[in-house]
Amino acid sequence: MTLNACWHNGQPIQQLSPLERGLAYGDGVFTTMAVRQGRAALLAYHWQRLEHGCQRLAINTPNFSQWQDDFRRFLICYPEMTAKIIITRGEGGRGYLPDLLAQPNCYFYAFPVVSYPESYQQVISTDFLHGRLGVNPLLAGIKHLNRLEQVLLRQELAQTSYPEALVCDVTGKVIEGVFSNVFIVKNHQLLTPYVNEAGVAGVMRRYILQLAAELGIIAHEKNLMPADFLAADEVFFCNSLYGIWPVAQIAGTMLPSHSLTQKLQSQLEQRLSYV
Amino acid sequence: MTLNACWHNGQPIQQLSPLERGLAYGDGVFTTMAVRQGRAALLAYHWQRLEHGCQRLAINTPNFSQWQDDFRRFLICYPEMTAKIIITRGEGGRGYLPDLLAQPNCYFYAFPVVSYPESYQQVISTDFLHGRLGVNPLLAGIKHLNRLEQVLLRQELAQTSYPEALVCDVTGKVIEGVFSNVFIVKNHQLLTPYVNEAGVAGVMRRYILQLAAELGIIAHEKNLMPADFLAADEVFFCNSLYGIWPVAQIAGTMLPSHSLTQKLQSQLEQRLSYV
Numbered sequence: 001m002t003l004n005a006c007w008h009n010g011q012p013i014q015q016l017s018p019l020e021r022g023l024a025y026g027d028g029v030f031t032t033m034a035v036r037q038g039r040a041a042l043l044a045y046h047w048q049r050l051e052h053g054c055q056r057l058a059i060n061t062p063n064f065s066q067w068q069d070d071f072r073r074f075l076i077c078y079p080e081m082t083a084k085i086i087i088t089r090g091e092g093g094r095g096y097l098p099d100l101l102a103q104p105n106c107y108f109y110a111f112p113v114v115s116y117p118e119s120y121q122q123v124i125s126t127d128f129l130h131g132r133l134g135v136n137p138l139l140a141g142i143k144h145l146n147r148l149e150q151v152l153l154r155q156e157l158a159q160t161s162y163p164e165a166l167v168c169d170v171t172g173k174v175i176e177g178v179f180s181n182v183f184i185v186k187n188h189q190l191l192t193p194y195v196n197e198a199g200v201a202g203v204m205r206r207y208i209l210q211l212a213a214e215l216g217i218i219a220h221e222k223n224l225m226p227a228d229f230l231a232a233d234e235v236f237f238c239n240s241l242y243g244i245w246p247v248a249q250i251a252g253t254m255l256p257s258h259s260l261t262q263k264l265q266s267q268l269e270q271r272l273s274y275v
Numbered sequence: 276m277t278l279n280a281c282w283h284n285g286q287p288i289q290q291l292s293p294l295e296r297g298l299a300y301g302d303g304v305f306t307t308m309a310v311r312q313g314r315a316a317l318l319a320y321h322w323q324r325l326e327h328g329c330q331r332l333a334i335n336t337p338n339f340s341q342w343q344d345d346f347r348r349f350l351i352c353y354p355e356m357t358a359k360i361i362i363t364r365g366e367g368g369r370g371y372l373p374d375l376l377a378q379p380n381c382y383f384y385a386f387p388v389v390s391y392p393e394s395y396q397q398v399i400s401t402d403f404l405h406g407r408l409g410v411n412p413l414l415a416g417i418k419h420l421n422r423l424e425q426v427l428l429r430q431e432l433a434q435t436s437y438p439e440a441l442v443c444d445v446t447g448k449v450i451e452g453v454f455s456n457v458f459i460v461k462n463h464q465l466l467t468p469y470v471n472e473a474g475v476a477g478v479m480r481r482y483i484l485q486l487a488a489e490l491g492i493i494a495h496e497k498n499l500m501p502a503d504f505l506a507a508d509e510v511f512f513c514n515s516l517y518g519i520w521p522v523a524q525i526a527g528t529m530l531p532s533h534s535l536t537q538k539l540q541s542q543l544e545q546r547l548s549y550v
Contacts (some may be wrong), residue, residue, distance in 0.1 A: 003293065003294055006293040013293065014290075014293075015289075015290030015291060015292060015293065016290060016291060016292075016293055016298070017290060017291075018278065018281040018288065018289075018290065018291055018382065018384070019278055020298060021426075022298045023291070023295060023297045023298045023361070023363075023420070024305075024361075024420070024422075025301070025420065025421075025422035025423060025425070025426050026300070026301030026420055026421050026422060026423055027422075027423060027426050030299075032370075057423065057426075057427070058427070058430060086298070086299075088298075089426075095307075095389075095429070095454060096422065096425045096426050096428075096429035096453065096454060097429045097430065097432075097433055098426065098430070107293065109293070114370075131413060132412070132413065133411075134409045134410055134411025134412075134413065134414065135409055135410050135411075135445055136408075136409025136410070136411065136424070136445070137407070137409075137445065138406060138407065138409065138424060138427060139409065139423055139424065144423055145298070145299070145300065145301055145423075146300075146301050146421035146422070146423045147299075147300035147301060147302075147371065147421070148300060148301055148302060148332065148414055148419055148420075148421045149411070149413060149414065150300070150371045151296075151300050151302050151332075151364075151371050151373065152332070152333070152413060153371075154370070154371035154372045155333060155372065155373065157372075158372055170410055170411070170412065178371065179370060179371060
């Protein structure tokens with residue numbers, strides 16, 4: 001993937017320190033977002049998730065508001081992009097133990113706009129992957145830089161014909177997609193897996209839960225098994241880059257409806273201009 | 276921690292690429308070893324573990340023998356150091372999906388020699404930490420770059436007076452130390468936890484299992500609970516940098532003996548000159 005620019009703490013850089021703890025241990029968090037006409041959708045949610053992730057990892061971020069100012073300048077310089085923000089604990093320390101004086105690093109990346117086939121916004125087919133997510137309450141929900149599971153699962157997905165697929169944890173519960181969260185509709189209720197033992201608490205997942213509440217749709221987290229997906233009225237994937245992908249069939253089983261999914265899609269289109 | 280040198284694929288560097296997948300996803304493996312008088316103890320074991328880790332992560336390493344040649348030069352340049360080798364999948368790719376043409380990167384780091392109090396080689400006290408390791412068969416055993424669990428546990432350890440502590444997984448089994456593997460002796464047998472659901476398969480752990488076989492000591496992997504440690508005849512930690520640390524007491528419970536531990540220590544001293 002081409003990189004259009006990389007900034008470090010507000011300044012353009014070409015390279016970074018070999019002592020970066022983000023490389024040594026994946027010691028940081030990140031987020032990715034769509035930027036159109038200089039506007040990043042759900043930007044406040046992305047910053048909130050970054051800040052919450054840093055808090056859970058005990059990464060001090062005294063410069064948070066400065067980074068937010070810097071990012072406004074970045075949006076002006078690169079108004080059409082897929083933007084990525086990485087915050088790390090900084091450099092050095094004695095092995096795993098962080099240096100208490102280490103200054104956190106904030107990186108901005110400008111990548112070309114990611115485009116997906118428009119037909120994915122209509123319906124996609126999917127299946128369950130064989131690879132399983134671990135169970136790890138200490139780190140679950142955080143969009144941290146320890147993403148080897150997703151790298152391996154993404155390679156399994158590439159062996160299939162599906163644009164996205166469902167992933168279970170080692171206990172057999174469905175948790176998410178490879179790079180998406182997932183919802184089902186059952187009896188007019190919107191249900192999504194918990195992400196407190198495995199998985200990532202996606203920004204779009206949070207937005208959809210709030211949107212449902214605004215629209216008077218009952219929506220909540222629930223433990224969901226593969227059978228719940230096969231017996232669902234509707235299923236959809238979501239993330240910050242593409243919005244919502246309705247699922248037409250899972251492992252050959254046709255799903256009966258997409259009506260609530262389409263309602264949410266049209267609401268997203270009205271409220272977030274890019275999707 | 277001061278860095279004396281960093282090499283990338285055989286050449287000294289000052290900085291590295293922002294597109295390094297090691298930063299983006301922790302997409303790689305590493306190992307750390309003691310180097311004295313230009314000799315790295317158990318070097319063949321370290322390379323074997325790096326290669327095995329790359330195989331499990333499907334990282335192609337066509338340049339492996341070149342890297343080994345390069346490292347021989349590195350040892351000549353830096354004969355007294357703590358050496359770290361990092362191998363990553365390389366740069367770029369489309370999100371989590373690797374670029375099939377990506378070339379892996381091999382980094383050598385020369386850090387100052389790590390010194391521990393000599394008294395740790397006599398006996399240490401320890402306890403169980405509260406933080407739990409996740410359960411993740413896909414990644415367990417590999418010394419990969421996804422080390423946020425260890426970063427968090429190392430911070431918990433720093434709040435105690437112990438040089439190392441015991442860590443359980445979410446199911447309650449004892450797995451390892453924060454930066455060590457662990458053994459118990461019970462009825463003249465040497466037992467160490469499995470590392471196929473959580474934990475790292477340490478180089479020193481492997482060496483001690485082989486050494487025990489050579490010495491006619493029965494040694495094997497076993498599921499071990501905290502109660503097994505409190506009722507053990509002997510307990511010790513081990514890793515590549517310090518060798519063996521005998522445990523005198525766990526959570527206030529005195530352990531009755533160190534005789535087999537001391538026998539293993541003296542064998543290590545004879546066979547690996549640095550410990």
